[in-house]
Amino acid sequence: MSTKPAEKPPSEVFAERLREVRAARGMSRPALARRMTEVGRPMNKLALLRIEKGDRKLSLDEALAIAWILSAAPAHMISPPADEHVWITDEHGVDGGGLRHFLQTGFAVPAWPASPREEDRAELQLFLMRALTAHAAALVDAGRGGDKAGAQAAVSAIEAALERHRKALAEIEDTS
Numbered sequence: 001m002s003t004k005p006a007e008k009p010p011s012e013v014f015a016e017r018l019r020e021v022r023a024a025r026g027m028s029r030p031a032l033a034r035r036m037t038e039v040g041r042p043m044n045k046l047a048l049l050r051i052e053k054g055d056r057k058l059s060l061d062e063a064l065a066i067a068w069i070l071s072a073a074p075a076h077m078i079s080p081p082a083d084e085h086v087w088i089t090d091e092h093g094v095d096g097g098g099l100r101h102f103l104q105t106g107f108a109v110p111a112w113p114a115s116p117r118e119e120d121r122a123e124l125q126l127f128l129m130r131a132l133t134a135h136a137a138a139l140v141d142a143g144r145g146g147d148k149a150g151a152q153a154a155v156s157a158i159e160a161a162l163e164r165h166r167k168a169l170a171e172i173e174d175t176s
Contacts, residue, residue: 010078010099012054013086014063017077019052021070032069041065075103101157105134116168118176124168131161 022032029045029052036043041062050056058066067074079099080086087093094102116124135157142150 008080008084008086010086010088011057013080014058014078015052015054016080017072018048018066021072021077025070027070032066035069036062036065039065039069075100079103101131101134104153105138116172118172121169121172124165128161128165132158135161 022029027035029048033043033045033048036048043062047056051058063077064074066072067077078086080096083095085093085095086099088099088102135154138157139151139154142148142154
């Protein structure tokens with residue numbers, strides 16, 4: 001993978017999303033802390049402030065309870081905007097769409113180059129292959145489980161991956 005964009009771990013993305021979603025819902029830290037305690041995940045307003053500032057880590061149980069209380073999709077709470085990157089490990093980063101894909105399928109799709117160039121062709125082919133493999137696995141899993149919505153989502157994701165690849169190749173052709 002090429003040089004990393006500004007590094008952002010999932011916990012930092014969660015902290016940003018927590019501030020954003022809590023404000024959008026008009027919920028104060030004390031009110032969220034009270035609700036957390038009511039649902040069996042005791043937390044005080046200082047702990048929430050420290051999480052929002054990145055000074056305190058939180059457990060998966062706490063993160064899911066916060067998402068539940070705020071009626072926010074857990075994937076949204078840990079996924080950055082599509083044009084930003086999150087680093088799952090020190091060596092593996094993905095953009096917002098790639099992380100959502102990972103959360104759905106278990107397969108991480110690396111971030112595509114923002115402006116593909118001729119030298120990116122091989123990497124783009126690898127990205128497409130990984131995306132198609134992951135979406136096909138999700139389609140098979142959905143089919144086995146009788147999950148019609150999951151199967152349709154996988155088919156749509158395959159179509160989107162192919163279109164994204166076509167557009168990237170067209171962009172390379174346009175700049176050549």
